[in-house]
Amino acid sequence: MLAVENLHSGYGRIQALHGVSVEVKKGEIVTLIGANGAGKTTLLMTICGSPRATKGRVLLDGQDITQLPMHKLAHLGLAHSPEGRRIFARMSVLENLQMGAVAGNPDHYDEDLDKVLTLFPRLKERINQRGGTLSGGEQQMLAIGRALMSRPRVLLLDEPSLGLAPLVVRHIFEMIKQINQEQGMTVFLVEQNAHHALKLAHRGYVLVNGRVTLTGTGAELLANPEIRAHYLEGGHGATA
Amino acid sequence: MEYFLQQLINGLTLGAIYGLIAIGYTMVYGIIRMINFAHGEIYMLGAFISLIAFLVSTLLGGTSVALGLLAALVSTMVLTALYGWAVERVAYRPLRNAPKLAPLISAIGMSIVLQNFSQLTQGARVKPLPPLFKGGIELMHGETFSVNLSYLQMTIMALTVVLMMVFTWVITRTSLGRAQRATEQDMKMAALLGVNTDRIISATFVMGATLASVAGLMVTLYYGVIDFYIGFLAGIKAFTAAVLGGIGSLPGAMLGGLLIGLIEAFWSGYFSIEYKDVAAFSILVLVLLFRPTGLLGRPEVEKI
Numbered sequence: 001m002l003a004v005e006n007l008h009s010g011y012g013r014i015q016a017l018h019g020v021s022v023e024v025k026k027g028e029i030v031t032l033i034g035a036n037g038a039g040k041t042t043l044l045m046t047i048c049g050s051p052r053a054t055k056g057r058v059l060l061d062g063q064d065i066t067q068l069p070m071h072k073l074a075h076l077g078l079a080h081s082p083e084g085r086r087i088f089a090r091m092s093v094l095e096n097l098q099m100g101a102v103a104g105n106p107d108h109y110d111e112d113l114d115k116v117l118t119l120f121p122r123l124k125e126r127i128n129q130r131g132g133t134l135s136g137g138e139q140q141m142l143a144i145g146r147a148l149m150s151r152p153r154v155l156l157l158d159e160p161s162l163g164l165a166p167l168v169v170r171h172i173f174e175m176i177k178q179i180n181q182e183q184g185m186t187v188f189l190v191e192q193n194a195h196h197a198l199k200l201a202h203r204g205y206v207l208v209n210g211r212v213t214l215t216g217t218g219a220e221l222l223a224n225p226e227i228r229a230h231y232l233e234g235g236h237g238a239t240a
Numbered sequence: 241m242e243y244f245l246q247q248l249i250n251g252l253t254l255g256a257i258y259g260l261i262a263i264g265y266t267m268v269y270g271i272i273r274m275i276n277f278a279h280g281e282i283y284m285l286g287a288f289i290s291l292i293a294f295l296v297s298t299l300l301g302g303t304s305v306a307l308g309l310l311a312a313l314v315s316t317m318v319l320t321a322l323y324g325w326a327v328e329r330v331a332y333r334p335l336r337n338a339p340k341l342a343p344l345i346s347a348i349g350m351s352i353v354l355q356n357f358s359q360l361t362q363g364a365r366v367k368p369l370p371p372l373f374k375g376g377i378e379l380m381h382g383e384t385f386s387v388n389l390s391y392l393q394m395t396i397m398a399l400t401v402v403l404m405m406v407f408t409w410v411i412t413r414t415s416l417g418r419a420q421r422a423t424e425q426d427m428k429m430a431a432l433l434g435v436n437t438d439r440i441i442s443a444t445f446v447m448g449a450t451l452a453s454v455a456g457l458m459v460t461l462y463y464g465v466i467d468f469y470i471g472f473l474a475g476i477k478a479f480t481a482a483v484l485g486g487i488g489s490l491p492g493a494m495l496g497g498l499l500i501g502l503i504e505a506f507w508s509g510y511f512s513i514e515y516k517d518v519a520a521f522s523i524l525v526l527v528l529l530f531r532p533t534g535l536l537g538r539p540e541v542e543k544i
Binding site: 050070071080082086089090095100146150 | 419429430431433
């Protein structure tokens with residue numbers, strides 16, 4: 001469904017990705033784990049066209065989307081819940097969700113809104129509240145809900161667990177699982193919280209300094225001693 | 241008291257005109273963080289286009305003032321909007337990712353280009369328009385001074401109120417307005433969600449130019465004379481109004497416009513008409529010194 005081939009990218013003269021290849025198949029949850037500064041967010045943003053890839057390709061359903069203008073991607077079925085959530089702070093929760101539906105089919109709007117509000121009842125309670133006044137966890141739900149409003153074929157999630165309490169993290173991950181199982185949503189999840197992410201994912205990749213160093217099923221990677229040493233025990237995932 | 245009331249009416253009329261121009265500054269600033277110094281020229285072009293439209297409608301033998309006004313209003317809005325669109329397309333869009341100073345210089349250049357364009361095509365002399373609206377009503381009859389509200393002043397205020405209402409509705413209730421607000425808050429996120437942000441920016445310039453063109457039409461009717469240079473001073477004053485109200489804030493622009501209009505009217509009425517511009521710009525200095533975010537502006541801090 002989503003294929004990244006030999007992607008190079010960076011900011012100015014600083015190169016952040018050195019030939020990354022990743023594949024996400026239809027209906028899968030694939031996770032990319034890595035430490036701070038490994039290039040995880042850069043990979044997701046390069047898929048979306050900012051920064052532009054200097055080499056390599058991004059394919060969505062076989063179509064080359066590497067050089068497309070950013071706003072076209074949402075209309076092709078790629079939704080992104082980005083790093084830092086990027087909620088429209090001075091717009092209401094409802095308006096944020098409406099913005100998510102820009103690339104969607106207007107006929108599905110009511111149904112999709114209903115679906116998102118059922119998934120995240122908390123958003124329903126706060127529907128007229130301004131986005132900037134929500135708590136971190138609520139903002140994360142809003143960011144994911146907003147991404148779902150366009151009925152994407154592929155959902156990109158950038159560190160949905162960042163800065164959230166463990167209980168909230170668990171809830172968010174359960175929701176991701178539910179979206180995947182019930183709606184067959186294809187998910188590409190970027191995480192520092194390796195333990196949760198690998199438990200959830202069908203397959204995973206490990207990114208180190210802009211290169212993929214390891215890949216395997218979620219269970220394989222969880223059991224891998226190198227991963228345990230670097231990312232789980234005493235690492236960022238250890239709190240879980 | 242009568243004198244005060246008369247200055248109040250004059251000031252509100254003037255303020256409505258400044259407010260309409262100020263909205264263009266504040267909207268463009270909100271969305272691309274740039275002061276569009278060519279905006280005053282857009283207003284000047286609006287004044288010229290409306291003058292031509294009035295003359296054409298008189299030539300065609302139009303006798304109904306209302307019909308002539310409507311025709312002039314529509315053609316002025318449409319043609320000036322085209323100018324606004326073109327300015328953004330030609331002078332700013334190619335510099336979207338350039339350092340911030342580049343579009344600012346480009347804006348000043350565009351302002352000079354438009355001034356010279358209208359000087360060359362329309363001539364440098366002052367252009368008069370015979371008064372179309374005559375009469376008014378006497379609100380109060382004093383012993384030495386009576387308060388008049390002319391039909392033209394009423395039209396200007398009523399038109400401004402209607403435009404403000406339509407405009408507010410577009411910004412707060414339509415999907416275009418929602419996309420504009422989203423683009424203003426986070427352009428990249430809006431693009432990620434599928435908003436064609438270039439088109440939204442174009443729409444913003446078109447809306448700003450449309451409102452400025454109506455201001456130009458009003459000034460043509462109100463003062464009866466225009467020239468190619470009127471955009472400069474009016475532009476700077478409207479910019480002052482936008483800063484006074486809080487740049488980026490739409491109600492602020494309208495409020496700032498009204499205040500600048502009132503300050504100017506009262507200053508000319510009670511002190512000296514020669515120094516009315518000094519009064520307006522002293523306000524700009526004071527605001528920048530003591531309240532740089534303006535009356536209704538918000539400081540650039542946000543919860544993360």
